[in-house]
Amino acid sequence: MPFPARLSRTSPRKVGLHGRNLLECPVLNKGNAFDMRERDLFGLHGLLPANVTTLERQVARATRRLAALPDNFSRHVALREIQDRNETLFHAIIAQSLEHYLPIIYTPCIGRACRQFSQIWTRPRGLFLSYEDRGRLADILSDPQWDDVRVIVASDGGSILGIGDQGANGMGIPIGKLALYTACGGLDPACALPIELDVGTDNATLLEDPDYIGWRHPRVRGADYDAFIAEFVEAVEARWPRIALHWEDLAGADALRILQRYRGRMCTYNDDIQGTAGVTAGALLAAIRAGAAPVGQQRIVIFGAGGAGCGIADLLSRLMIADGMDPQEARRRFFMIDVDGLVRQGMAGITDGQRPFAQPADIAAEWHVRDPAHLSLADVMAHVRPTMLVGTSGQGGAFTRDIIAPMATGTARPVIFALSNPTANIEATPADLLEWTDGRAIIGTGGPFAPVVFNGQERPVDQINNSYVFPGVGLAVVAGGITRMTDGMFLAAAHALAELSPAAHAHGPGSAPLLPPVSELPAVAASVARALIRQGQAEGVAQPATEAETEAALRHATWTAHYQPYEKVDG
Numbered sequence: 001m002p003f004p005a006r007l008s009r010t011s012p013r014k015v016g017l018h019g020r021n022l023l024e025c026p027v028l029n030k031g032n033a034f035d036m037r038e039r040d041l042f043g044l045h046g047l048l049p050a051n052v053t054t055l056e057r058q059v060a061r062a063t064r065r066l067a068a069l070p071d072n073f074s075r076h077v078a079l080r081e082i083q084d085r086n087e088t089l090f091h092a093i094i095a096q097s098l099e100h101y102l103p104i105i106y107t108p109c110i111g112r113a114c115r116q117f118s119q120i121w122t123r124p125r126g127l128f129l130s131y132e133d134r135g136r137l138a139d140i141l142s143d144p145q146w147d148d149v150r151v152i153v154a155s156d157g158g159s160i161l162g163i164g165d166q167g168a169n170g171m172g173i174p175i176g177k178l179a180l181y182t183a184c185g186g187l188d189p190a191c192a193l194p195i196e197l198d199v200g201t202d203n204a205t206l207l208e209d210p211d212y213i214g215w216r217h218p219r220v221r222g223a224d225y226d227a228f229i230a231e232f233v234e235a236v237e238a239r240w241p242r243i244a245l246h247w248e249d250l251a252g253a254d255a256l257r258i259l260q261r262y263r264g265r266m267c268t269y270n271d272d273i274q275g276t277a278g279v280t281a282g283a284l285l286a287a288i289r290a291g292a293a294p295v296g297q298q299r300i301v302i303f304g305a306g307g308a309g310c311g312i313a314d315l316l317s318r319l320m321i322a323d324g325m326d327p328q329e330a331r332r333r334f335f336m337i338d339v340d341g342l343v344r345q346g347m348a349g350i351t352d353g354q355r356p357f358a359q360p361a362d363i364a365a366e367w368h369v370r371d372p373a374h375l376s377l378a379d380v381m382a383h384v385r386p387t388m389l390v391g392t393s394g395q396g397g398a399f400t401r402d403i404i405a406p407m408a409t410g411t412a413r414p415v416i417f418a419l420s421n422p423t424a425n426i427e428a429t430p431a432d433l434l435e436w437t438d439g440r441a442i443i444g445t446g447g448p449f450a451p452v453v454f455n456g457q458e459r460p461v462d463q464i465n466n467s468y469v470f471p472g473v474g475l476a477v478v479a480g481g482i483t484r485m486t487d488g489m490f491l492a493a494a495h496a497l498a499e500l501s502p503a504a505h506a507h508g509p510g511s512a513p514l515l516p517p518v519s520e521l522p523a524v525a526a527s528v529a530r531a532l533i534r535q536g537q538a539e540g541v542a543q544p545a546t547e548a549e550t551e552a553a554l555r556h557a558t559w560t561a562h563y564q565p566y567e568k569v570d571g
């Protein structure tokens, strides 16, 4: 398989591939934009049509072809094919309009792309490491084509978005996340490696699907699973001492256990736990500036106590503690609801992430409820009357008018973040939430929504997605020599987001969004990266540097989609 020469940040780029191998390397391929000098140099004559074109013309032609397709799913498939052929062209197309293209290559389209990944899969990208590869993971990673890797996104497909176990089809997510690392955070595509850890699947539909590309085996669990992950992490650490290892869409308990096991010894983080928490905390800080109750007065119900829900509770409680609240009091402000209802002390099956937020066993002694053994979302809403409600459940439609009613009456500006993806899994639509709260709710969703017109006023809908955080992490790691990702750094990212908030600087409630628009995600990533590096330096987990040095490093680390001239080296 072809591989690029060691990444050269100088121009021209030194390239060791030749002929068809060069054309088949997506990070180096320019298609018929290879000029005559390069066609001479790399033996491309005859392999390309005579006319030499430009990136601009390639973008225009591809954009026309994409526009003519019937729907965004077809566009997703077509764009992925372009990405597998020519990454520069792929990113040049996307860079025309992040607002237009992110919903196609990422949330929400990526949900369907994962469900149908086996049907639309054509070419290898990244690594599929199956459980049957155990014992040879280090050997697989040793391939020189991965020499330049700086960011890995790894998933075991265990809990993809809000759609559950997708097995090896979950690979759509690491690919999509890394596309955003580049599109928003400027990560050179040669430095990105998506990895699917295929430990089987318990998804019966996939196990019976003759097209399924993954290992046809029930999901490996327990000690065998942990040993496989350990072999993987050790191989990654040995291969790339300066890597950022991003975990994505693992099932809740696995996600937290793996994060806690490895975060102390390498630069690793879980995007669903920490990235989602970072953007949620940033959006809450912005909401407070727009009229929501101050941090010290918040009572927060979190519906869905998996990785994302626990991560949000953890980071928001740190916000409260930083604001001066007693830690124990801060943790009592959270009401987490999972399959067994409100998480209470002494309940069976409480996870490590839930435990600090478990409410007293007798909390409902005075409540009027139907089943005291199972305190439902409705029970908790009626008795707690929260100031903030977060949905991380994957349960489409779970927030009904009756659920929302106690918030609508009890709080001037209730905060409601319905974060589950893709669109069909959202707990309530923005239009309903505004109607049920007489337009007073400050709302956000996990995926993109068009603005809602309420009482003749256009209300923007914030996308509270971890894409406001993780591309900045990649940039910070490459530019700032980050060695660990700490909680303090995610808090710093949240404050950086709040600083960028249009709502924080607006006059009048509800008129301005909480977060900058998706079109500004590259600037957001730069601000987040700056904040992470600064905080990392303060905590001794980033390379010391002056502000000017950090700015230069950020600029140097930011790749943009253009064709570099190539020079030949012996491959």
Ligand SMILES: O=C([O-])CC(=O)C(=O)O
Residues within 6 Å of the ligand: 107, 160, 161, 162, 249, 271, 272, 420, 421, 446, 465, 466
């Ligand atoms: O991928 C997204 O859009 C956000 C996310 O991490 C998830 O929903 O699991």
Ligand SMILES: [Mg+2]
Residues within 6 Å of the ligand: 161, 248, 249, 271, 272
């Ligand atoms: Mg995720």
